[in-house]
Amino acid sequence: MLEIAFQPDRSGREPVYRQLEVYLRELIESRRIAPGERLPASRELAASLGLSRNTVNQAYQALIEDGLLSSHVGQGTFVLRQPGPALRPVAEPGARGFAWAGLFSRRATATALPRALRGGRAPNPPFDFRGGQVDAGTLPRAELRRAFGRALEPLDELAGFRDPRGWPPLREQIARSLVGRGIRCAADDVAIVNGAQQTLDLAGRVLIDPGDTVVMEQPGYFGAALAFGASEAHIVGCAVDEQGLRTDELARILRARRVKLVYTTPAVQSPTGVMMSETRRRELLELADAYQTPILEDDYDCELRYGSPPTPALKTQDDAGQVIYTGTFSKALFAGVRIGYVVAAAPLLLQMVMSRMAVDFHTDVVAQAALAELLESGGLERHVRRVRRVYASRRAALLEALRAHMPEGTSWVEPAGGNTVWVSLPMDLDPVALHAAALDEGIEYARGDLFTLDGTLAGHAMLSFARMNRTKIDEGVERWAALTRREQKRAQKSA
Amino acid sequence: MLEIAFQPDRSGREPVYRQLEVYLRELIESRRIAPGERLPASRELAASLGLSRNTVNQAYQALIEDGLLSSHVGQGTFVLRQPGPALRPVAEPGARGFAWAGLFSRRATATALPRALRGGRAPNPPFDFRGGQVDAGTLPRAELRRAFGRALEPLDELAGFRDPRGWPPLREQIARSLVGRGIRCAADDVAIVNGAQQTLDLAGRVLIDPGDTVVMEQPGYFGAALAFGASEAHIVGCAVDEQGLRTDELARILRARRVKLVYTTPAVQSPTGVMMSETRRRELLELADAYQTPILEDDYDCELRYGSPPTPALKTQDDAGQVIYTGTFSKALFAGVRIGYVVAAAPLLLQMVMSRMAVDFHTDVVAQAALAELLESGGLERHVRRVRRVYASRRAALLEALRAHMPEGTSWVEPAGGNTVWVSLPMDLDPVALHAAALDEGIEYARGDLFTLDGTLAGHAMLSFARMNRTKIDEGVERWAALTRREQKRAQKSA
Numbered sequence: 001m002l003e004i005a006f007q008p009d010r011s012g013r014e015p016v017y018r019q020l021e022v023y024l025r026e027l028i029e030s031r032r033i034a035p036g037e038r039l040p041a042s043r044e045l046a047a048s049l050g051l052s053r054n055t056v057n058q059a060y061q062a063l064i065e066d067g068l069l070s071s072h073v074g075q076g077t078f079v080l081r082q083p084g085p086a087l088r089p090v091a092e093p094g095a096r097g098f099a100w101a102g103l104f105s106r107r108a109t110a111t112a113l114p115r116a117l118r119g120g121r122a123p124n125p126p127f128d129f130r131g132g133q134v135d136a137g138t139l140p141r142a143e144l145r146r147a148f149g150r151a152l153e154p155l156d157e158l159a160g161f162r163d164p165r166g167w168p169p170l171r172e173q174i175a176r177s178l179v180g181r182g183i184r185c186a187a188d189d190v191a192i193v194n195g196a197q198q199t200l201d202l203a204g205r206v207l208i209d210p211g212d213t214v215v216m217e218q219p220g221y222f223g224a225a226l227a228f229g230a231s232e233a234h235i236v237g238c239a240v241d242e243q244g245l246r247t248d249e250l251a252r253i254l255r256a257r258r259v260k261l262v263y264t265t266p267a268v269q270s271p272t273g274v275m276m277s278e279t280r281r282r283e284l285l286e287l288a289d290a291y292q293t294p295i296l297e298d299d300y301d302c303e304l305r306y307g308s309p310p311t312p313a314l315k316t317q318d319d320a321g322q323v324i325y326t327g328t329f330s331k332a333l334f335a336g337v338r339i340g341y342v343v344a345a346a347p348l349l350l351q352m353v354m355s356r357m358a359v360d361f362h363t364d365v366v367a368q369a370a371l372a373e374l375l376e377s378g379g380l381e382r383h384v385r386r387v388r389r390v391y392a393s394r395r396a397a398l399l400e401a402l403r404a405h406m407p408e409g410t411s412w413v414e415p416a417g418g419n420t421v422w423v424s425l426p427m428d429l430d431p432v433a434l435h436a437a438a439l440d441e442g443i444e445y446a447r448g449d450l451f452t453l454d455g456t457l458a459g460h461a462m463l464s465f466a467r468m469n470r471t472k473i474d475e476g477v478e479r480w481a482a483l484t485r486r487e488q489k490r491a492q493k494s495a
Numbered sequence: 496m497l498e499i500a501f502q503p504d505r506s507g508r509e510p511v512y513r514q515l516e517v518y519l520r521e522l523i524e525s526r527r528i529a530p531g532e533r534l535p536a537s538r539e540l541a542a543s544l545g546l547s548r549n550t551v552n553q554a555y556q557a558l559i560e561d562g563l564l565s566s567h568v569g570q571g572t573f574v575l576r577q578p579g580p581a582l583r584p585v586a587e588p589g590a591r592g593f594a595w596a597g598l599f600s601r602r603a604t605a606t607a608l609p610r611a612l613r614g615g616r617a618p619n620p621p622f623d624f625r626g627g628q629v630d631a632g633t634l635p636r637a638e639l640r641r642a643f644g645r646a647l648e649p650l651d652e653l654a655g656f657r658d659p660r661g662w663p664p665l666r667e668q669i670a671r672s673l674v675g676r677g678i679r680c681a682a683d684d685v686a687i688v689n690g691a692q693q694t695l696d697l698a699g700r701v702l703i704d705p706g707d708t709v710v711m712e713q714p715g716y717f718g719a720a721l722a723f724g725a726s727e728a729h730i731v732g733c734a735v736d737e738q739g740l741r742t743d744e745l746a747r748i749l750r751a752r753r754v755k756l757v758y759t760t761p762a763v764q765s766p767t768g769v770m771m772s773e774t775r776r777r778e779l780l781e782l783a784d785a786y787q788t789p790i791l792e793d794d795y796d797c798e799l800r801y802g803s804p805p806t807p808a809l810k811t812q813d814d815a816g817q818v819i820y821t822g823t824f825s826k827a828l829f830a831g832v833r834i835g836y837v838v839a840a841a842p843l844l845l846q847m848v849m850s851r852m853a854v855d856f857h858t859d860v861v862a863q864a865a866l867a868e869l870l871e872s873g874g875l876e877r878h879v880r881r882v883r884r885v886y887a888s889r890r891a892a893l894l895e896a897l898r899a900h901m902p903e904g905t906s907w908v909e910p911a912g913g914n915t916v917w918v919s920l921p922m923d924l925d926p927v928a929l930h931a932a933a934l935d936e937g938i939e940y941a942r943g944d945l946f947t948l949d950g951t952l953a954g955h956a957m958l959s960f961a962r963m964n965r966t967k968i969d970e971g972v973e974r975w976a977a978l979t980r981r982e983q984k985r986a987q988k989s990a
Binding site: 012013015017018022026029066067099100103106107108113123132133134135139149151152155156159160161162179180182193194195197198201206207208209210212223226227229231260292294310321334335336337338339345347348354355358362363365366370373376377378381385388 | 507508509510512513517520521524557560561562592593594595596598599600601602603608618619627628629630631634636639640643644646647650651652653654655656657671674675677688689690692693696700701702703704705707718721722724725726755787789805815816817829830831832833834840842843846849850852853854855856857858859860861862865868871872873876880883
């Protein structure tokens with residue numbers, strides 16, 4: 001007689017009937033119960049396993065509907081003679097495996113992922129200065145729950161939704177809120193994307209042929225290098241100083257070659273935190289006009305700024321419609337929320353939206369509806385205000401800790417916005433060794449070379465103050481400073 | 496004195512303070528209130544507008560934080576002298592606009608969107624036979640609400656989530672449920688994507704260089720043509736008959752040229768609904784082995800099948816790991832849920848995941864967590880069972896209606912699964928005129944040419960039975976049949 005040694009796990013949420021169903025399915029498909037064999041009557045099995053008869057019946061019924069069992073009144077339940085599919089483990093790579101590596105496209109092999117992005121990192125390092133992270137404790141938990149609950153109310157419309165431009169109420173809300181960035185536009189000027197990263201990818205798709213030149217800030221956002229690299233662009237770096245993108249250098253680049261796109265982060269330069277000056281903005285737009293070059297303005301962290309009143313977006317000075325403007329909610333909320341938006345002239349926006357259909361049709365509509373709720377209710381705005389105060393205090397703590405602890409030769413930029421500080425380390429140490437030593441002590445931060453095209457600037461560091469409280473920030477910097485001094489001594493000895 | 500003629504809208508969910516804030520912001524930024532001007536005290540304004548003083552204070556506070564107002568104790572609230580950003584409407588395309596069209600990439604201009612996908616369609620046509628739609632009434636509303644509510648519980652983990660492969664509990668659940676397709680794999684063999692469409696896009700990115708050949712079924716899924724077209728593939732069609740993909744034709748293609756990828760829909764051929772026979776499956780795999788060609792198996796509608804017990808996925812017979820398997824939840828739930836998965840050999844999966852980071856990093860994590868809940872609780876499985884019964888009945892109704900009403904010369908394939916029927920119209924009519932006439936009467940369906948690379952097969956139609964009840968299906972087909980006869984007569988006359 002067949003032995004069914006099933007033990008339900010009552011700790012999780014999975015109903016017991018489903019656990020039994022999965023268990024029986026494995027027995028059948030692995031042929032440990034052969035075709036034609038009779039299963040115990042549900043009453044017997046229920047008694048022997050200490051389950052309700054209904055639980056067993058539900059499991060049997062599921063397997064009958066999947067064609068694995070057949071049931072005949074008065075005779076019992078049998079495994080179908082129809083041979084079940086043989087289970088096969090997914091083939092491992094190896095000697096007998098398929099030679100995938102030889103088949104990869106140029107695009108695929110061209111885009112090597114920076115080591116820092118390759119995972120393997122601790123989810124919760126003791127001192128987390130990494131960018132792109134938030135302090136979950138600051139998130140508006142109740143508002144998020146309410147927004148997602150309400151999002152599902154118009155289920156009929158959600159179910160019928162197929163507009164690649166995005167959920168109309170969300171586009172409406174974004175158009176409204178963009179007034180705060182000085183941009184007056186209609187919902188039809190806005191398209192929803194999976195975070196600002198997808199705007200970069202779509203701009204690459206729509207504008208870049210292999211070998212075309214894209215200019216980006218150096219140091220600059222690594223995601224831009226990823227996206228344009230995947231379009232096989234020739235990426236040219238343009239230096240950044242305390243006023244933002246160096247327009248004199250950009251002018252030289254534009255004189256020397258045809259540039260298909262200039263990517264910039266005027267509000268909060270990534271990673272330095274510098275705000276582009278009025279003069280530079282004017283010069284940038286003049287150059288873009290003179291050379292008829294599109295600009296991609298990534299306003300990714302526009303909600304977070306300190307001190308001076310906000311400078312309106314570059315897009316507000318864009319008379320010809322040659323600025324592609326993008327923003328995201330991944331920063332105001334958290335990176336796992338993949339919703340961003342793009343505002344651009346109609347012909348370009350249409351082309352981006354059409355190209356987007358080939359990728360994934362559109363952004364998840366439930367998340368879009370939830371975000372529309374969060375905007376309409378004012379919940380997002382309230383959250384941003386709250387978190388801006390929290391971040392202002394943590395920003396001050398980080399700057400203070402750097403002043404208090406770091407050795408001479410360290411310098412940094414006081415960021416105009418965002419939640420990171422760009423630090424230049426003393427020259428008399430090995431920054432790669434320092435980074436590794438810090439990692440060993442649970443201090444995680446991004447090394448500067450992540451933000452360069454040529455692997456330089458390893459002697460810089462980007463530290464985020466988003467995730468830890470003031471005490472933790474101070475302690476983290478103090479420990480890091482001690483390691484920095486140790487590395488200075490080590491370098492002296494070996495010199 | 497400044498006139499503030501604000502009227503709150505109390506019908507919506509937007510709090511009144513936010514409405515007032517947006518109203519004042521517009522006045523300030525459009526300079527209808529000039530810099531330096533004094534706003535009414537909050538008590539006065541509250542009284543004159545019939546609002547609570549707290550509402551006015553909240554609006555003022557928001558504008559102070561945004562740097563638009565300044566407040567001095569004892570003096571009042573002023574518009575900052577700092578000039579506010581000038582509002583500019585987004586530039587319209589036109590004579591003075593930027594010449595975007597000349598800048599588009601080859602990829603962008605190569606992928607013309609089929610007219611049928613260009614929108615402008617009614618959201619709720621009276622007789623909706625369009626594919627990709629579902630009957631919202633069949634959706635598990637309460638289960639969805641519960642799943643999204645629970646999804647937000649582990650907010651700390653969601654906020655820290657950055658794994659491009661996807662939310663681990665969802666990958667775990669998918670690995671479990673794939674046993675039902677005969678595939679035994681670990682969570683690490685699964686990556687989450689934005690619907691099966693993104694698998695196609697990523698396969699294109701990773702495997703296709705411009706000009707490389709991809710083979711797909713003809714007629715075949717239009718989304719595949721979009722994705723591979725965007726990779727600038729040379730797409731070659733391979734015929735389909737009542738046993739699925741014609742392997743004899745595939746053999747000829749493979750002999751003639753190097754093929755980088757074969758795309759197929761074995762479980763429910765899109766759009767014909769045919770299931771690939773055992774013989775063809777074996778021949779396909781033999782050919783793929785002989786020519787070392789990867790296969791992309793799109794198991795998009797695997798949950799919906801009628802009659803015979805399910806045939807296991809092609810992937811189960813894949814010894815070398817050369818089959819890329821993809822599935823989606825957009826069909827079991829609704830298309831707006833952009834969650835799919837891909838199972839593939841490790842080196843390929845890694846390359847796809849890395850390429851994916853350049854696109855949008857990863858899929859929305861709240862939606863992933865909700866789906867993991869829906870799988871774990873058995874809610875999705877219960878829904879699929881329920882809807883399978885509903886669809887079986889509607890499928891029968893559509894087949895019956897076609898038999899009862901359509902003129903001689905019409906034929907169709909009884910689909911093995913999915914929720915569409917592929918109909919061949921009589922030869923003696925103009926199918927484009929019929930399609931237009933049907934549209935005018937509110938009968939919407941996909942014309943066959945949407946599924947071909949060369950615009951042929953317009954004399955076919957794909958009708959979905961998902962969205963209407965049996966009566967509505969019968970009525971729709973009856974009206975369509977009348978139009979078909981009318982078009983036949985018209986063609987006779989003009990002949």
